[in-house]
Amino acid sequence: MALPKVGSIGEYIREQRQQAKISLRQLATAAGVSNPYLSQIERGLRKPSAEILNQIAKGLHISSQALYVQAGLIEDREPPSDVITAIRADPLLSGRQRQVLIDIYESFRKEKRAEDEQTSQNAHLRHDSESDDEPLPDEYLAALEPFAASTGNGTANQETKEG
Amino acid sequence: MALPKVGSIGEYIREQRQQAKISLRQLATAAGVSNPYLSQIERGLRKPSAEILNQIAKGLHISSQALYVQAGLIEDREPPSDVITAIRADPLLSGRQRQVLIDIYESFRKEKRAEDEQTSQNAHLRHDSESDDEPLPDEYLAALEPFAASTGNGTANQETKEG
DNA sequence: GCAGAGTGCTTGCAATTGCAAACGCGAAGG
DNA sequence: CCTTCGCGTTTGCAATTGCAAGCACTCTGC
Numbered sequence: 001m002a003l004p005k006v007g008s009i010g011e012y013i014r015e016q017r018q019q020a021k022i023s024l025r026q027l028a029t030a031a032g033v034s035n036p037y038l039s040q041i042e043r044g045l046r047k048p049s050a051e052i053l054n055q056i057a058k059g060l061h062i063s064s065q066a067l068y069v070q071a072g073l074i075e076d077r078e079p080p081s082d083v084i085t086a087i088r089a090d091p092l093l094s095g096r097q098r099q100v101l102i103d104i105y106e107s108f109r110k111e112k113r114a115e116d117e118q119t120s121q122n123a124h125l126r127h128d129s130e131s132d133d134e135p136l137p138d139e140y141l142a143a144l145e146p147f148a149a150s151t152g153n154g155t156a157n158q159e160t161k162e163g
Numbered sequence: 164m165a166l167p168k169v170g171s172i173g174e175y176i177r178e179q180r181q182q183a184k185i186s187l188r189q190l191a192t193a194a195g196v197s198n199p200y201l202s203q204i205e206r207g208l209r210k211p212s213a214e215i216l217n218q219i220a221k222g223l224h225i226s227s228q229a230l231y232v233q234a235g236l237i238e239d240r241e242p243p244s245d246v247i248t249a250i251r252a253d254p255l256l257s258g259r260q261r262q263v264l265i266d267i268y269e270s271f272r273k274e275k276r277a278e279d280e281q282t283s284q285n286a287h288l289r290h291d292s293e294s295d296d297e298p299l300p301d302e303y304l305a306a307l308e309p310f311a312a313s314t315g316n317g318t319a320n321q322e323t324k325e326g
Numbered sequence: 327g328c329a330g331a332g333t334g335c336t337t338g339c340a341a342t343t344g345c346a347a348a349c350g351c352g353a354a355g356g
Numbered sequence: 357c358c359t360t361c362g363c364g365t366t367t368g369c370a371a372t373t374g375c376a377a378g379c380a381c382t383c384t385g386c
Contacts, residue, residue: 023362023363023364024363024364024365025362025363025364033344033345034344034345034346035345035363035364035365036344036345036346036347036364036365036366036367037343037344037345039364039365039366040344040365040366042364043365046342046343046344047212047214047342047343048213048343048344049210049212049213049343049344049373050211050212050213050216050231050234050236051210051236052343052344053213053236054235054236054237064231064236064237065228065237068213068227068231068237071213072217073213073214073216073217073227074217074227074228074231082249083246083249083250083264085249086245086246086248086249086250087246087249088225088226089226089228089229089245090229090245090246091175091226091228091229091230091232091233092272093271093272094178094182094271096182097271097274100271101246101264101267101268101271104263104264104267105264108256108260108263108264109255109256111260186332186333186334187333187334187335188332188333188334196374196375197374197375197376198334198335198375199334199335199336199337199374199375199376199377200373200374200375202334202335202336203335203336203373203374205334206335209372209373209374210372210373211373211374212342212343212373212374215373215374
């Protein structure tokens with residue numbers, strides 16, 4: 001086991017560095033790593049840790065993610081236009097919260113589809129939360145019943161406002 | 164330096180593992196690392212390389228990015244509002260559904276943050292939100308109550324009804 | 327009480343990371 | 357010619373990663 005495809009990340013770093021017209025030593029200093037080590041990284045002789053990789057990304061003023069993707073450490077990133085994907089990728093949610101959000105979203109999708117089937121053409125009016133002509137349909141509430149456990153989390157009532 | 168902010172990543176991993184109801188050894192096997200090493204990682208005694216981190220993410224079936232963000236290895240300039248953006252961009256949701264989902268998401272983030280501050284005291288996360296300290300309208304709170312103490316139950320399935 | 331299987335944790339040890347120091351090379355400048 | 361300054365690279369070496377083996381503990385069943 002020597003240097004499988006680690007070269008790609010090294011090549012990518014060197015590419016970016018040369019494109020930025022900075023020397024190896026400069027980048028090493030900017031990234032806070034030693035010059036010899038950066039040299040070895042660029043030639044694929046060393047497999048840098050995530051921390052070093054992040055510092056190099058900073059020194060190069062490029063996205064850390066770009067580097068991780070190049071290193072094969074992040075699966076090809078899907079566009080954030082997918083709600084499910086975004087929820088799954090959010091590190092600030094607990095596993096339970098993720099699952100609940102996903103379930104709600106899917107329930108909404110079904111609900112919306114049902115509405116579209118009925119109206120079939122008219123679906124472009126803005127609903128305000130206060131002047132809501134229809135309350136929350138129990139359709140998705142029913143779908144969420146399996147989560148029921150109730151801890152009595154009651155809080156004050158605030159005026160609704162849109163973002 | 165003994166324990167930088169690596170502890171947070173370890174805690175996060177342990178949290179996710181326990182939420183997934185799998186043992187340390189199971190995750191270690193799934194991630195392709197040794198059990199003792201994973202134990203040390205979770206307790207913040209070791210600083211895992213990016214490769215190991217990625218394998219653990221796979222073993223946990225969570226996004227690699229989530230781990231990197233937790234480890235502080237990705238710039239926080241990645242807005243956690245990816246979910247918000249995705250919701251706003253989703254053409255398959257009605258305006259009201261969008262607003263409800265966004266409110267629920269933000270509520271979850273507040274809840275999660277509170278939990279994190281209890282267990283650990285490293286929560287210097289900035290976050291931009293217009294409705295920061297303002298609770299949900301009780302219209303949505305009613306919908307959220309069932310989630311308050313739910314466990315990892317993901318069987319909210321309802322057949323489509325568009326005939 | 328004791329074997330068996332489960333959990334997580336501690337202990338040496340090979341392999342690797344990451345660095346300080348030194349090396350060879352080319353271009354200014356004395 | 358010889359020094360100085362920059363470049364990238366090579367060379368030992370301390371510190372760390374990551375693992376195989378074993379430890380301590382808790383259940384369950386005999």
